[in-house]
Amino acid sequence: MEQIFEGVKEIGVQIYQAIKEGETGKAETFNTSGDQQIKLDILSDQIVEGVLREIDSVKEIISEEKSEPVRFREEGYLVAYDPLDGSSLVDADLTIGSIFGIYTGGYTGKDIITAGYLLYGPRLELVWATGEGVRHYRFKKGEFQLVGELKLGERGKILGPGGTQAKWYKFHKELIDSLFQKGYRLRYSGGMVPDIHQILVKGGGLFAYPGTTDRPQGKLRKLFEVFPFALIVEKAGGLAVDGVRRLLELGYSGYADTTPCFFGSRAEVEEVLEVYRANTPFK
Numbered sequence: 001m002e003q004i005f006e007g008v009k010e011i012g013v014q015i016y017q018a019i020k021e022g023e024t025g026k027a028e029t030f031n032t033s034g035d036q037q038i039k040l041d042i043l044s045d046q047i048v049e050g051v052l053r054e055i056d057s058v059k060e061i062i063s064e065e066k067s068e069p070v071r072f073r074e075e076g077y078l079v080a081y082d083p084l085d086g087s088s089l090v091d092a093d094l095t096i097g098s099i100f101g102i103y104t105g106g107y108t109g110k111d112i113i114t115a116g117y118l119l120y121g122p123r124l125e126l127v128w129a130t131g132e133g134v135r136h137y138r139f140k141k142g143e144f145q146l147v148g149e150l151k152l153g154e155r156g157k158i159l160g161p162g163g164t165q166a167k168w169y170k171f172h173k174e175l176i177d178s179l180f181q182k183g184y185r186l187r188y189s190g191g192m193v194p195d196i197h198q199i200l201v202k203g204g205g206l207f208a209y210p211g212t213t214d215r216p217q218g219k220l221r222k223l224f225e226v227f228p229f230a231l232i233v234e235k236a237g238g239l240a241v242d243g244v245r246r247l248l249e250l251g252y253s254g255y256a257d258t259t260p261c262f263f264g265s266r267a268e269v270e271e272v273l274e275v276y277r278a279n280t281p282f283k
């Protein structure tokens with residue numbers, strides 16, 4: 001696992017360089033989720049594959065930008081990753097990131113053992129969740145230096161309400177409005193990595209990407225985005241649910257499967273569970 005952690009650091013340095021110097025234009029291709037790719041998506045995926053291929057403990061990888069896994073060897077860890085999440089924000093010079101889930105045996109929520117993400121913003125940063133907790137690193141003077149531990153308290157003050165508001169279920173809109181009525185501050189950039197990172201750094205709050213009338217299974221992908229962040233948020237002392245159950249209890253049927261997802265400190269996510277368990281169609 002140490003080799004993978006070191007590999008992710010190398011990936012971060014290379015992708016950050018590519019963002020600063022590379023082309024941000026659109027490619028002619030689309031990924032398996034139907035998102036039109038930008039040239040940096042393809043380059044970032046190539047960087048990740050190139051580094052992970054050389055790590056003896058990696059059996060295979062699957063990327064949000066690929067339709068099938070790539071097998072390197074017969075034994076080892078499985079790595080599912082989103083090489084450049086929120087890449088459409090790069091032309092606005094907003095913070096984006098790479099997300100990594102390290103799995104053993106399969107790609108269900110029960111198979112994930114480690115997760116982390118890279119942040120490409122004013123600084124290059126790395127967050128890595130292991131058995132001991134969630135560690136936060138910052139790239140300074142040529143290396144990633146430990147900033148500290150990320151922990152969630154009981155409740156926070158910020159709220160990231162994803163999804164097309166015109167397509168929210170009525171009970172979901174009432175839940176979000178009630179939180180704003182309690183004084184929560186809107187913190188939503190359209191990038192899952194910085195939006196959840198902000199909640200982790202501030203010690204609490206809620207990020208919600210619900211099912212909607214046009215997309216009942218939500219938008220965020222289980223293997224590459226949801227399971228990694230569910231592990232990270234739980235290791236930081238928070239909760240991660242689909243509205244009625246822990247996200248890490250979920251399986252999947254297709255590599256691009258999505259799920260409604262809520263991540264955050266305990267008090268807010270318990271409010272989500274109470275509302276969702278009382279409402280159809282989530283019973």
Ligand code: P6P
Pocket residue numbers: 085086087088162163164190191192193209219220
């Ligand atoms: P919307 C980025 O494309 C992404 O996959 C996540 O990073 C982000 O949370 C979500 O989609 C934003 O979706 O519908 O608000 O544009």
